[in-house]
Amino acid sequence: MKKISPPGIFPATFRDSFRASLARSAITLFAIGAVVVTDNNKSFASASDDEKIVAALDTQYQAAVKNNDAAAMDRILADDFVLVTGRGKTQSKADLLKDARSKATIYEHQEDSNQKVRVWGDTAVVTALLWAKGIEEGKPFEYKLWFSDVYVRTATGWRYTFAQASLPLPKENAMTEQATKRSAQYCCPIVELRQYTLHPGKRDAFIDLFDRQFVESQEAVGTRVIGQFRDHDDPNRFVWLRGFRDMPSRAQALQEFYGGPVWKTHREAANAAIVDSDNVLLLRPALPTSGFPLESRERPPIGAREIPKGLLIATIYYLSAPAELGFVEFFTDTVEPIFTGAGAHVLAYFVTENSANNFPALPVREGEHVLVSFMRFDDEEAYERYLAALSRSQRWRDQGSDELTRRLKRAPEVFKLSPTPRSLLRA
DSSP states (O other): OOOOOTTTTOOOOHHHHHHHHHHHHHHHHHHHHHHHHHHHHHHHHHHHHHHHHHHHHHHHHHHHHHHHHHHHHHHEEEEEEEEEOOSSSSSEEHHHHHHHHHHHHHEEEEEEEEEEEEETEEEEEEEEEEEEEETTEEEEEEEEEEEEEEEEEEEEEEEEEEEEEEOOOOOGGGOOOHHHHHHHHHEOOOOOOOOEEOTOOHHHHHHHHHHHHHHHHHHTTOOOOEEEEETTOOTTEEEEEESSSSHHHHHHHHHHHSSSSHHHHHHHHHHHHEEEEEEEEEEEEETTTTEEEEETTOOTTTTTOOOOOOOEEEEEESSSSOOOTHHHHHIIIIIIIHHHHHHOEEEEEEEEOSOOOOOOTTTOOOOEEEEEEEESSSSSHHHHHHHHHHHOHIIIIIIIIHHHHHEEEEEEEEEEEEOOOOOOOOO
């Protein structure tokens, strides 16, 4: 008779075999888990490294162009690559490789700065300021321009697929001595446009405190207090501008003022009037001579009470790309002459300063592209006459209005500002 094992009891050989199978299964599951974890970590690492990889690749490409290294350019460029220049011409990969192999251009410089990389999945966009200098077909050249480069992830790595360049920027070294002297009279290389929301009924007291305590105390540490204003359309808004020589001096001046005795003495009174003070744009002049002309102006003394006449109009134009990519030229060549012809005096205009905020205790708005213009009028009636003249302008209808709207990301913001008694900038 065949012997049957009691229920629940396995023969030794089967038991050993089963245990071995379990062990193999556990090892297999552990290995699968390790692979999954490793792959996930690799995915996260790749995502975090993409910006660095693309930035390095774009830098390598500029070096390859500088050295006329057609082989390196060939490895980086996608086969269907297209470049669109600031004048609307296009060049293909074959065109660029042909130029490199001919060595018709000898570069002394082909480097970028202000590089910014943004990655969305398998697509990356690089924006940067390019400086090119050299000799082309025996003739020297030098220019700076902004560009946007598009990279796409492929099975063999990132490839450079599309580029768009601005027109060359105005040459600083081409300015005459007189123009250089004139640009030095304009304020300031770095400007903050600050909009404060105040508690209802607190604006006049806040302006009095500001004009008495926060003007000379800031200027003593290197800040230029450019102007302080009431917003005509919002009784709870206070707008002011301050300028700096450069970003390092900004950080130092802010540290000294906000760590100094005047602010410590009056900050509680100031902060008690403020609802929000974080609406701040960091700006720089769009052109060397598009800052505020303040050299010959004198500030009224402490205690001045007379409200200056005149109206300042500040307009913030919101853009999808840096203003240097064609918008500054459009504003200077087309929009400003139309505005002037209708009766405006364009006082200054600025664009986004892309440097990182080096005084993080005071936030600024980041990730935006703007051009901010300032116009002055004798009074509100003069401003209304200007608007009426602009609406009748055939040139504005034909060349300005629709084209301006097309170039904007959203509707501009317009502020009607009245200077406070001690504002250096006046209408």
